[in-house]
Each structure stands twice: as structure tokens, then as C-alpha cells.
Amino acid sequence: MIPVSYYIGLSAILFTIGALGVLIRRNAIIIFMSVELMLNAANLAFVAFARAFGMMEGQIFVFFVMAVAAAEVAVGLALIVTIFHTKQSIDVDQMHSLKG
């Protein structure tokens, strides 16, 4: 039996990689993948705790997260395609028209 702290550690590492990816990379697709990584890190933590405490809520929540992530990907990719159509690039720094 692998202790829960191992899972948490893995989850924290995954989350950190994802967060750094979002902050550092400029390619929108990669940012997107990093977001997925962060979501899956959270999923891992949910599942690990659910198993440790013997409760189903954590597992159910993972399904919701996966559904939302799928929807997010669908919408996000559509947005990226449109952006690529207009800007011929998916570099996020190119899009700063919200600058105050």
C-alpha cells in the first residue's frame, strides 16, 4: 500500500509543472496542455484522498472535473483556431488589446 503522501507529492509536482507552463510558455496550445496538467494534478489528489478516507464524493468530483475539462478543451481549441485565423499566430503575447 502506497501512502497518501506519495500521491500528494506527485500531484504537487504535476501542478507546479502545469503552473509554470502557464506562466512561462507563450504558445497557447502548450498553455492549454499545462492547464490540463493542473486539472489532472487536482484529480489525482481527489482520487487519493477518496481512497484514503473511503468516501465516494472525491471520485464523483473527478468525473465533473473531467467533463468540465473536456468542455473547456472544446471551447478553448475553437477559440484558438479563430484567433489563429485572424492573427496567423497563437502567441498569447500578441493579444493584449485589454491593456488599460
Place this chain on the structure above:
Amino acid sequence: MWFSETVANSTQFFSLVPWVVFFPLIGLLVNLIFGGRMSEKAIGITACGAAGLSLLISVLQAVSLLGHPGGMVVYLADWIVVGDLAIQWAFQVDTLSVTMMLVVAGVGTLIHIYAVGYMHEDVRHNGDPTRYQRFFVFFNLFIVAMMILVSADNYLMLFVGWEGVGLCSYLLIGFWYDKGKDGIGNALAGKKAFITNRIGDFGFLIAAFMIYVAFRTFNFHQIFEQIQQAGSSFTPAIFAITLFMLLGVAGKSAQIPLYVWLPDAMAGPTPVSALIHAATMVTAGVYLIARSHPLYVQVPEAQNIVALVGGATALFAATIAVGQFDIKKVLAYSTISQLGFMTAAVGMGAFTAGMFHLVTHSFFKALLFLSAGSVIQGIEAGLHHIEHDPRLKKKMVKPHDFDPQDMRNMGGLRKRMPITFWVYLIGALALAGIAPLAGFWSKDEILAEAKLISPTVYGLLTIAAFFTAFYMGRQILMVFFGESRAEPTAHARENPPVITIPLMILAGLSLLGGFINLPVIHTFTHWLEHTLTIEEAMINFRLGEAAEASGQFNPMVAGISTGLALFAILLAWWIYMQRYPAMLKLPPKQRSDDPLKTFIGPLFSALENKWWVDELYQTLVITPYNLLARYLAQVIDGRFWHDWVHDVLIVGGFRFFTRLLSIQFDLGVIDSTANSLADLAKSLAQQMRQLQTGYVRSYALWVFLGVVVILGYLIFW
């Protein structure tokens, strides 16, 4: 044998009485709906047939009355039923109403026949064939309305006919609606007639309201019964009723002060003048008073007023007739004057005498008008002849300005139109009251009654009789004697039989009509007594010792009036046969219109201008009303109420208020508060906008930092 049996079993004819209205109604509807596709002849036959059938029914009523003099009321339908008021369409058959029916249908039928010829000529000379149809539709409508008037059994149904005949009068006066002065003169004359009549109708309406308040019914029988039972308790109400009714009578029967419409009414075609404005409609007022006799005999004061109005009208109109040059205007004023005689008679309580004069007058005045129409058409035919003859046309200066009704253009027609001349003479003598023609008997009966009852009225009427003979003498002499004074008159021609035969029948009636009520025998009086019984008793009561002589032939009265009439004719002869030709020989500058002018000078102008009564009414009533209406419309309603109060005061005031609110309060207080808040927010935003770099990464970083701070807070505190 057969006749007496029929008379004995003849009440069944009474139930036919609604047909006196329905026949002309059918005639009118047929002509109205199908007239456009019918020939002139068919239209004429339909109209005359309708009038003739109406006459037949009236005769049948008379036959029934011989057997059952009490008459009958024939109920047709309910009309206005509201609360305790119930007015019906019901026909009153009694000797009085049947007398009127016979006059209306009899004279009416003759004039219908005459009109067939007259209107044929009119259409031929003036074009527009649709007016033939229009004329007979209106003419039959008149018979309908007049029959409703005389056969009504209550005041309101009578009023239907009363206004109905006024409408027909309006339509027929304005029949040539695009002719007359400035093209609108005839239409204006019609309007004048209708409105003047409406003033009278106002009086009638008020009288009707008072009748209702006093008696709670409009039915003749019920009213008269109540009076008989309660007698004097109604007197003040009846006094007011009779006076307001007199206003109605003055309107319809052209009495002072409302007579002014009748002379203008001569703008209509001559058959109209004869039927409506001489023989029948204008006598409706006299009929109304005779019908209402139980009311009038209750209040002698009202009777005196009626008699004085009648007497004054008789004299006043007779004087004006002397100064007229239009052949029909003379007859019109003569009609007013004769209506004055009748009104005076019924006012004095001599109802049978008044009705007698009504009947005879309808004969000879219809005759005179129709003959005048014959004269006019004869001259128009002469004018037509000239216009188609270039040689003659040169001799006439302006054929279009020629007035075929002006007696100054006539003269010498005796030879060119002999039949017309003789019938005219008979009519004129009957009107002047020469024995033994119809007018003599009836007029003398009135004068004899007046002598007994009121010396003032007697005086007025006697002088009026003198003027009557004079102006008729003047007219005959100017029209038929001497030399013709205008080219068309010299070429006038006699009219066809369709016109002259009705004239001859009417001439016969004017000759013999007086015999229906000869002194001593009094056929007509006894006939009417079945309806006018109460009245005789009341007159006798009033007269006291004079009662014996009432209704009797008075040789002295007859002698005086006949003597005056003969003297007047003689005077006319001297002036118009002796002086007129001499005057015409003078050079144009010294010549005057009328030889009488040389004798009475300015007085003649007064007569010629009708004592300026029309002008007086114009200044007193019409112009002020016009001004008032315009003032109300333009100044009060338009400029003051609409423009000032509404647009300036209300709308402008509201605008001012809203502007005050919007500029001072809304902009000054509320808006500035809001604006300063906005400014504050703006300056803050200026500072904060530095944070917005637009790069997603920097936002994400801020989010992470925020998360770290929050987590740190949750973990370490």
C-alpha cells in the same frame, strides 16, 4: 238607391285612410328607384296616378262621412313609446281633416297634371332631363307629408307632416339650385324658407312640451276631453301653449313676423308656388288653429292676439303687393295677405269661415299661380322664338337679361293668350271678392264675423280688401291690357291643353266654389260642425247678444266690401289704362317704372322695397349671428381656447415647468452629484489601469500570487 246604401254601410272606407299617404309614397318610391329608366310620360303618369288615387281615397272618406259624420280614428302602428308617453301613427278621419284631404289631393292632382306639361317645357328649354324625375319625386313627397299633416290624430304626427312639407318646400324652392342671383339665389331662398320655418317649429316644439306637461299626451281627443272636463284649471298653461303655437303658425302660414320667406319662395317652379306656397302648405297653420280650437276658445286673450296678427298681416302684405313688379311676387304677397284673412278668422273663433276661405282661396290662388306660370311660359316661348329667328334677335338688345316674370315687360297678352286671360280674370275677380265668385262668399263671411267680434280687425281687413282689389286690377291691366312692352311678349303663344285644362277646371271651381257655403243654407258649416261643435257654443257664449247674428249674411258688410273693391278696380283702371300709356310716351328720363309712383312717390319705394323688412332682419338677426358664430369660432374657440389656453397655457406652462425641472434641478442638482461621483471613479481608474498590461501571463501570475497569499493566510493564521 245604390249611393244611399253605400253611404249607410260605408264605414269600411275609413280603414282605407292610410292609403292617402301610401299611394303617393308608392309613387315617389317608384319614381325614385326606377325613374332613371322610365320615360317622361311614365314618370308623369306614375306621379299623377299616385296623387289621383290619393284623391279617390279622400273622396271615399267623404262618402263614408256622409253616413257617419262622427268619423273615426284609424290606428296604424306605435311610434314613440317612452315612459308614460305613447305616440302612435294613427289617422284621424273627420270632416275637418277630410276637407283638407280633399283640397290637398284635389288641387294637388290638378297641379300634378299641369306640372307634367310645365316641366316638359322646362326640361326642353333648360336641358338636364333628370330634373323631371327629381321634380315629381319631391312633388309626391309633398303630398305624403301634407297628408300626414292633415290626417294626424296627435300633435307629434302632425309635426312630422309639418316639417315634412317644410322640407319639400326647401327642396322645391331650390329646385333650380344653380339659378337665381349669382347662381346661388334659389338655394339661398330655399334655405331662408327652411330656417324661418324652423323658427316657427321651435315655437311648435315648445308648445308641444307644454302640452305634454299639462296633459301628459299629444292625442287630440284626449287633450280636448281633459279640457272639457277640467275647463279653466288649465287656462294659464293653455295661454302659453296657444301663443307658442302661434309662432309655429306664423312660420308656416307666413304671418308677421315670419312671413319673409314666402316671397322668396317664388324662386321655385310655378306649380310649386301654386301647390305648396299658395293652396296647401301655407294653410297648414290655419288648419292647426282650427284643429286646436278647443285650446284657443279657452283663452280669448290669445285669440285676440291671433286675430290681430292675422289682420295686421293681411293689410301689411296687401300694401307690399301694390308695389311689386314680379308677377309671382304680387301673388305671393297676396297669398300672405289672404292667409292673414284666414288667421284672423280662426283667431276670432270663426273657424268655419276661416276654413271656408282656405278652401276657396286654394282654388283661386292655385288658379292664379298656374295662370301666371302659363303667362311666363308663353313669354318664354316667345323669347325662344326670337332667339331662333336672327331677324328678330337683332331687334332685342339683351335677350339673356330679359326677365319673363317682370310685369313691366308684359302687356297686351289678352289677345295672344286668350284662355289664360279669361281664367286669370276669373281668379283675380274671385280674389278681389266680386260676387258671385268664390272669394266673395268666403271673404264676406270673415268680414261679417269680424264686424261682430272686433272692430279693429274688421277695419284692418276691410282696408286690406280694398288693396287686394287694387293690386289685382293693376296686375290684370299691366299683364293683359294695353300694348306689349317687350319683344318676347309680342311673340308669346298660348300653352297646350295639358296646361290649360287644369286651369279651366280650377276656374270652374273658383266660379262655383263659393256655393258650398251660401248664406242661409250653410252646407259647409254644417259639414264642419260635426268636428267643430264646441266652438260654436263658445263663440255664442262670448258674443252674448250678438250670437243671433253670428254666421249670418250681412248685406251692409257685403255692400261696403264690394263697393270698395269696385272702386279700387276703377282706380286701377284709371291709373293703368289712362295714365300708364301716357307715361310710356314720355322720354325715358322723365319716365318712371309705375304710374302710381307719380302720385305717391317715396311711399311707392317703400312698398317696392317691402318696407325694408328683409334688410331689418338682416341687420338685427342674421348679421349678428354670423358675427357671433365667427367670433366664437375664431376668437373664443380658436385663438383663446384652442391656441391660448391649450397650446400656450397648458402646453407652454408644462414646457416651462419641465424646462425648469430639467435645467435647474435635474442638471443643477442631480446630474452634478452623479457627475462628481463619476469623476472620482475616473481618477481612481487612471491609477489602476497601470495594472492592466494585456498579457495573459501577467494576469495568471497575479492570480497565483493571490492564491499563494490566500493559502498562506489560511495556513499560517
Place this chain on the structure above:
Amino acid sequence: MDSFIHPLTLVTFLPLAGVVVILFLKNEQKNAARYTALATSLITFGVSMAVLAQFQRVDPNLQMVIDLPWIRVGSWVIAYHLGVDGLSILLLLLTTFLTPISILSTWTAVEERVKDFMIFFLLLEMGMVGVFLAQDLFLFYVFWEFTLVPMYFLIGIWGGPQRIYAAIKFFLYTMAGSILMLLAILWLGIQGGTFSTPDLIANNHIPANIQFWLFLAFAAAFAIKVPMWPLHSWLPDAHVEAPTAGSIILAGVLLKMGTYGFLRFNIPLFPQAAWQLAPWIAGLAVIGILYGAAVSFAQKDVKKLVAYSSVSHLGFVMLGLFALNPQGIQGGILQMVNHGLSTGALFLIVGMIYERRHTRDMDAFGGLWKVMPVYGALTLIVALSSMGLPGLNGFVGEFTILLGAWDAGQAGHVLGSYWFAGLSALGVILAAVYILFMFQKLFLGPIDKEENRNLKDLNWREIITLAPIIILIFWIGLYPKPFFSLMAPSVDQLMVVLHGAALALH
């Protein structure tokens, strides 16, 4: 389900069915819109005849009543409460009768936005019918205000050059009065615990001084609508600018809503106040009669002349209603119908000539009888009806009104002076003056304008439009008994209420 097929519901909301059908049409389908509207209004008229057939003449109470709760607020209920009695049946019929005629009159006159026009027109019909049938004060108010909207658009979109001004003026004037009425309605509802008119009349314990103010509040709304002198200023503007069909309905029905309001609400709800204020209202009515007649005589625009004549005619109606006796009230109700017919027909007639010549200035005409004899004859009949010639409908109404007013003028009766009826009778003369003046200006005299020489006489559609009115003009004039017998029992019942109030007063 039962309430849906109820005859009064049907007659009220049937026009909506037509509206729905027209909504599905294209803008270009002008004739389809016209025929749909005409068919709807004819069916509505047919249903109203069915209502008449079911109507019991002897029953003075409300008939065919439908009473369903609509809005509940706390303890009181606003009800969907319809009913018809002798006071309203003739006006219901008048509305459903005049609507198809008005629609027929627009056949060639309205060419733009036909679809919208017909929709507004049918909505207007629904509102008017609702006003005459509603027995719940609140429901009445809803219908009353509802009629303003379509009329506002009818004037504002299809009107003459000054249409916006006229439409706004019409709207604001009537709204201003209605507000006061709304306050009074709320007061009555809160105090009485119900908005149902019959219940309020039955349990009437309003003290006389409060009746007085409530009467005035209701009167403010109705007097503007009638319009009574001096609140008539909106009427000539609205009439002159409105399209022909709008004028017909405005004069024919909308004005009657004012007089009907007095009859339905003011008199039975506040009988004591009615009794006390009758001489004042009658006085204003008399002024209106004479003033309207005089002012219309001075008009140059024939439509304005007819508009001012309405002020005069409705003065007669008001005089009759506030004579507070059977003759006056029955005459008043009949005169509402008469005015609807004859003035409606006059506007129709003016519309016909306007369509041909595009002017209403009377100086532009003259001698039309020669070129348009049928038009002349029909106009003459309508004009004579309007001036009250005996034998035609106007006389029966005016005479009974004046008779009632004269009767009420006896000492100790409600008006207390013969002057009211006496002066009003002068209006009969003045009516002849302006009507004959109009007729002469249009039809008599020579044709002196070249444009008039070739005018076409009426076509069959126009004759058919006028014919039903002409028939009714004669029918009511010659045999008004069926019309009087419809209203007599209800009026008698109203008299009982009034007598009770008179006893309470003295």
C-alpha cells in the same frame, strides 16, 4: 371551457382572432388583410346579433353574465366580469355595426401599411366592445385605457398633416381625465371590498359629500371623452386629422363611451350627487348645444363643421341623461345611437369627397348635386337626420330628450327650470342653419370649379357602405319602438335607484 364559448367573451375577443390571422400575412397582401378584417368584423357583428337574439327584453338586470376571478390582491378580487343589459346592448350593437362599415370605407382610402391598420382597427373594436360589456370597474378601466392605444396609432400614422400633434393631444387629454377616475375606482374598490359594479350599486352607502367628489372624479374622465363644453378642444383636432374610418369610430363609438360612462357609473353609483349636480351638467350641456352649433356654422373645413356638430349633439345626449327621467334617459341612449349613425355617416360622406378631391375646404365645392346626384341624395338624408327632421332618427332622440328635459324643468323637479329645454330647442334652429349651410356649400349653386365637373358619382361599394346606415335612419325614425323596448326595463330600474336617492336627499 364554458367561459371560452360564452357569447360575450366571444363577441369581445373575436377581433383578436382576426388580428392573429392578419399577423401571418405579408405586408404586400393588402387585400387579404382587408378581407380578413372585414370578415372578422362581420362575424363579430353576427355574434352580437346572436347576443341580441338571446337578450330578454323584459329583464332589467344584467344578462349573459360571466364572472370569473382574474387578479387576487389580498382580500379583494378583480374579476373578469362581463354582462349586458338595456343600457349597453344598443351600444354594443352600434359598435359591431359601425366597425365593418368603417373597414369598408378604408378600402381604397388606406393604401399604406394596410396590415397594421387593420390590426389596430380590430384591436380597437375589441377595446370598445369590452368597455361596453365590462361590469368590473377595474376591467372597465383596462378596456377604457386600452382603446386609446390603437386610436393613437390610427391618428398618428394614417392621419393628416398635423397628425402627431392631434394624436398626442387626444391621448393626453383622455389620459388626464382617466387618472382621476382610476383614483376614484381604487377608493370604491378598497372601501366597498369589490370592484363589481352591480354589487357596489346594490350596497350603496356612500355618504352624499363623498359621492360628490367621486362623481366629479368619474365625470372628469367621461366629460373629456364626451366631450362636454369646455373640454372639447381635443375633438376638432383629432377628427380633422384622423383618417375617415378613425373619425367614424371616434364620433360613432368612442365619444359614446363618455356618455355611457355617465349612465353606467355616475348615475347609479352616485345617485345623490347626480341629483344635486344635474342642473350644472345640464347647464354645460346647453352651452355645448348652442356653442357647438354656432361654432360649426363658422367653419370652412367641412370635417371641422361635423366635428363641432358633435359637441352640439352630445350636448343633447347629456341633457337627456341628466333630466333623470325615463324620457330623457331613453332619449339620451337612443340619441347616442342616432349620433353614431348620422355623424358616422357624415364623416363617411366627407371621406368620400375627400378621396376624390383631396380637400375639405367647402369653398372648393358647389353644385355637386348635378355631377353626383346619388351622393347628393344620400347626403341630404343623412344631413336631415342630423338636424332632426321628424320621420328620421335624429328627431325621435332629440324630441324625447327635450321632452324629458322640459318635464324635468317643472318646479321641484331635478332641473327646476324650463330654460334648459327651451334654450336647447333653439339648437334645433341653429342645427338647421349649419347643416343647410353645409349642404348648400357642397351641393347647390352652379359648378364653378373645373375640378368638380368630372367627379364620379358613388360606386357600389360606397353605396353599400352607406345603405345600412340609411336604412337604420329611417327605421329608427319611423318605428323606434323595438329600440326603446330594449332599454326600457333597465332604465326603469335605474329610475328606482334615482328615486331612492331623491328621497334620501329631501
